[in-house]
Amino acid sequence: MSVKTVATTPFDGQKPGTSGLRKKVSVFRQPNYLENFVQSIFDSLEGFAGKTLVVGGDGRFYNRTAVQTILKMAAANGFGRAKVGQGGILSTPAVSCVIREHQAFGGIVLSASHNPGGPDEDFGIKYNVSAGGPAPEKVTNAIHARTQEISAYRILDAGDVDLDVPGEQTLGDMVVEVIDPVADYAALMEKLFDFDAIRAMFQGGFRMRFDAMHAVTGPYAREILENRLGAPAGTVMNGEPLEDFGGGHPDPNLVHAKELVEIMYGPDAPDLGAASDGDGDRNMILGPHTYVTPSDSLAILTANAHLAPGYAKGVAGVARSMPTSRAADRVAEKMGIAAYETPTGWKFFGNLLDAGKVTLCGEESFGTGSDHVREKDGLWAVLMWLNVLAARKEGVADILRAHWAEYGRTFYSRHDYEGLEGAAAEDLMNALRGKLSGLSGTTLGGRTVALADDFAYTDPVDGSVAEKQGIRIGFEDGARIVYRLSGTGTAGATLRVYIERYEPDPAKHEGDTQEALADLIGLSKEIADIPGKVGRDAPTVIT
């Protein structure tokens, strides 16, 4: 087996977005495309000779091919060991867990998250650092810079590794260890949560459905919920990971997890409904006829975390991405703990978690997690909810209503305008930016503007600055409209508009969110002139 050095030329557009490089499979299949990016990762790192690299993905189409290429390149570049999930499978939080548990140098995650999979759909790759989290911007910027000047990559001239047989094999001078994708992760969950109490709850007749959406969490959920916690077989639905997710869109929201939503709003709804996404880091929580927004879920878990053994010492602080509702801030204030507002992207939580400033983090985009790993974690959130339900002996809706009664309710919704022409979307954002300085103190739709800015974040740990992270228009009554362009799409542009309103009066907590926000929704279209700038009267997806 010899190391080949292959001459190559740069590709345009290998710039990691909100979470790694995501492109159509056809783009990744171009000769040298994946290789260039992987070599650029390795070229941007120092000191990994002889060290361990964790490799795995969500099992989508092209996963196995990419794993083989990465292993051969890792061997040729001098890694000493690669830990790869059996079948090339590892959920994103499991990669983070394995990196941390085994003090690996880093890891490569193959996923386009909640985007569809298949030959004509999406693929993605990102690098995670030794703390287990997505590489910070200084690393992703270095990787991107390297992609623009790359002239050669190194790869071992060798046959494929057998990814289906657990145990060790050699690939040149590197050991490849095919590991059980679930074992380390499940062991960590057992340490954090009161499995006995949850098991007793299932024995007492508690019913749940977990929709794995034919994505990576199927094996994890079956092992943890059905095998270890004793939930009846069939609790996990769509549990077989498929390369194309069964043709579905593995995004756990009210639109794409339709089958689960119908069950939870049906006549014989179970006590808890939950879903996760393509790579297992997102979650959606439902009770019978009840939807818990991700923003409320973060607030509720912050207020109740002490009920889980792994968090009995309390929560040091909580962080949320800027567009996430401020429900968690109200909990933090009452608990006397710090609340942080970061840009969108889980990577921005890494420093706060490493420094012990926060214990829990969350995002409106169905992401919740804690300092147990450095990724958001879908099944973790489900287990946290199960633990809270078991400890409080109340239903999801009761807990949600009690939370609103204590802290007030934040009505919250995200409106996505997908498939926009890139230049038109940029133009809309630039026009909005141009208006900002004149907005403060003016009255819009009967509300006085208290804040109008383009969010900039200075990391309190390393002082790094991220600018232009989304336009915030805040009103004196606590209502807020936020605009930003998605950084995870692979075609055209998506405008995300986040709308919220705070309602302290418990007598006004019931009711439909879209109706409760109707005037602000109208205002959001008007302020940005959405119909005029991008020719749309209505969003394509509402969550």
Ligand code: G16
């Ligand atoms: C990624 C990021 C999240 C972000 C989400 C949506 O999640 O890790 O921080 O909230 O994308 O980003 P955007 O609004 O830019 O599309 P995932 O689950 O896609 O890896």
